[in-house]
Amino acid sequence: MKQAGYTNATQKEYAREIEAYLQSLDGLAADAAGKMNVIAFLVSKRTTAGDRTRNRTLSAIRAFYAALIDFEMASRNPALEVKKSKTEKNKKPVYLEEEELVATLAHVGGRYRSRNIGIFLLMSYCGLRVGEIHRLNLRDFKKAKGIIEVFGKGRKWNEIPVPEVLLSVLGEVEQERIAPYRAKEDAFFVSQKGKRLSIRQIQKIAGLTFAAFKEQHPDLADMKLSCHKLRHTFATMLLKNGVDIRVVKELMGHASIETTMIYTHVNDSQKKEAMSTINIPLRAIR
Template identity: 50%
Template sequence: MNELERTYEEELEAFLIWMKDAGYTAHTQKSYLADVREFLDHLNGKELGTVKKLHVVSYLTSVRERGVSDATRNRKHASVNCLFKALSELELLSINPAAGIKKSKTDKNREPVYLEEKELERFLSAVDGKYRSRNLAVFLLMSYMGLRVGEVHTLNLSDYNVDRRTLRVFGKGRKWRGIPVPEGVAPYLDQAIADRLVPWRSKEEAMFISQKGRRLSIRGIQGIAADTFSRFQSERPSSQQRAYSSHKLRHSFATMLLRKGADLRTVQELLGHSSIQTTTVYTHITSREKEEAMSRLQISSADKLSGSL
């Protein structure tokens, strides 16, 4: 145990207990603890009961000065806020100096990176190897059902209703949502379950198992996606290669739905967004589509109007 953990041993232990009780995933627990340890190190041994809003802002300013993205800065703020919220709820502290601090403004109008349908088909064709059926099912759940990486990671066999062809998904905000399994996806999901690796624990319920016999981790899914995207783009010049990641498959799903006429509220429900404002980032339309839409607008009485010009 290092000096930092000795100084804040009770608070760190309490925070971890609070996150576990609240149902935070192991991945989130690890990320939040890393952020909180960084914050505590910034305090130089100051007792948490004496921490003011100024100290939290000072830490977030130091984070910004390191050049991290606004999204990362906001996550670190959320981690610290959760720490004080936990300690307040567990009656170890009575104040939360991280509350009320404004978030950094992220670029909400930036178009998300996604794959066109033909590109998506080529990406899925690039899936190969010993665990192809598992990996293909993972990517299909993300690209044709909109699941997040963490949601794929937490899937259990019991979440899949084979008869009804529905999937129960445990998403952000610890909320469940039901998603119909498309007819084209079901056979691949069935095959992946049939080929499921034998877990080293007999009672392991995870739908996707790693070669080590454990639940397929978030980092494992991201690594498999990175390798597949690398093969997918292998014939492109490096200057034309894009920064694809597993999350881009979810972007592709949302984009396809909207292009095929799905309403925004339905897309929100399928993606598991708590606010429809988050879903509006997917309403990006290319210049080509704008031009095609405008070209369909015609003035039927153009000859009559010409005389007034």
């Protein structure tokens, strides 16, 4: 996985999935397992995992067998004989309206509030993934040029222009940054112990913010908010503001414009506005 360029997070997730799969074989050698063993394992996860999660599990098993074949430890890949689960299409992504996002910012707190504000703004106004926040280094912040260089999915670098206000915030974060535990630590966001802020810590910062926001907005209590929903909010906001979808694709770091297309949804107010243009001839039906 390292050779193929998988991120540390993906490596850990795949390794976890494969360990669980091997345990499910109950002593059967991996190269002796067949299609039905793979299916049985996926079915066992049906009550705890959705279609997308099970498809990721299948991808992990396929990658595992591909590695066994490369190392001449297996002759075939039974996971290739298993079809991926069908997933819901055209499902509108969960996102915050712009005024809701602004209201959420008021609830960003913590001992290191400037750092936490910077993290939240990068996700919601630059569309960064939580892993990209985690990997961001000091050298990736080009304040003079007004950009950040993001190392994203597929081991691709992407230059993101940073809004003026956010440039100022990131400048404050850099100045207030705690001296790292290790002299060579280049992480932009560090913990109180001077170590690179983990993905889990970043998710916790967002989770506490969302919890405080929902307390003040009980009407949104059932909305499932997360770091990735801020990325949804960013893309939706750009498209609603008339930004070309090809530009949104590049800013989001998508490999295909089809991925960006999920954000071209319309909201309820736009639907109502469209329907208000319909004129039903009342006289003709009475």
